[in-house]
Amino acid sequence: MPRFYVDVPLTPAEGDFALPPGAARHVQVLRMQPGDAITLFDGTGPEWQAEVTAMGRSEVRVRLGTSTQPARELIRAVTLAVVMPANDRMDFIVEKATELGAARLVPLMSERSVLRLNGDRAEKKRAHWEGVAIAAAEQCGRTVPMRVDPVQPLATWLATLPPDPDEWRGVLSPRAAQPLAPFAQARALFLSGPEGGLSDAEVAAAHGYGLAAVSLGPRVLRADTAPLAVMSWLALS
Structure with missing residues (x-):
């Protein structure tokens, strides 16, 4: 059965109502x-x-029937803080992270970033990625699309990260001695670097803000592989 996201609250009501334009277009395309x-x-x-x-x-009009509360979210809320890779790889990360159950994605810029976005261009990209996340949620069966935060510098994000003892926090580093291992916290946050990796100073700064440096194994993973490897591990653990 076709699934559609609507950007208005759905509540029980008598009679029918008009779908928002985005969902209406999908229904029309499917004839x-x-x-x-x-x-x-x-x-x-x-x-x-x-x-x-x-x-x-x-206009497309519909009438609501019964509602259910599917159990399709991960047992813990996971935030991915990703230094944006170049080209269309960020689209891929957003799509697959949504499918794998990430709750939130924070697009970042670091010292070695190839892709740099500011102002209107950054907001347009964020809105685009939000649309990618919604489309992925429609496809995979999630009822809570992944949230995409505004683009910001890594240093700014770290400096404004509030303390949260119930959130396990890690920075992915191929030079880390500690492998990723199971943890008990109710939430999790992972920082992943760009194509050239995070600088030693950036890894040290992340560690200073409470993010433990962890390794995903002996191989160096691409910028668009590492955060998805973490999500795959969490989705199956």
């Missing part, structure tokens, strides 16, 4: 007809069964 069944979610957790009641050139 659905009155009486067809769809699934809707608004990002807060519940999933709603719905029925198309009317199809127009500029």
Whole structure:
């Protein structure tokens, strides 16, 4: 059954209502007809069964049915703080991190960043990645799309990171002696570097803010592989 995200709160109501433009376009592209069944979610957790009641050139109307609360999220909320790789690799990270269950992604710039974004360009990219996360959530069955934070410098992000004893925090480093191991905290945060890796000073700064340097093994993983390797490990643990 087709699943669509809607950017308005879904609540039980008598009668039908018009879908927001984004979801309406998807329904129109699929050439659905009155009486067809769809699934809707608004990002807060519940999933709603719905029925198309009317199809127009500029409006699609639906009626909500029953709702359920699927258990498709990871047992702990995971934040990925990723120094953005170049080209379209960030799109890939966003899509796959959503599929693997990440709760939040923080796009960062570091000393060795190839991709640097500021102002309107940074906000447009963030909005684009948010759309990628929503599309991935529609596809994989999640009802809470991964949140994408604004782009910011690594140093700024570290300096504003609030203390949280219930969150395990690590920085991925191929030079770290400590391997990633199971932990008990309810939440987790991982910092992953760019193509050239984080500098020694940046790893030291992260360690100073409470992030333990951990290794993912003897091989050097690409910038778009390392954060997804962590998410795969967490999704299966």
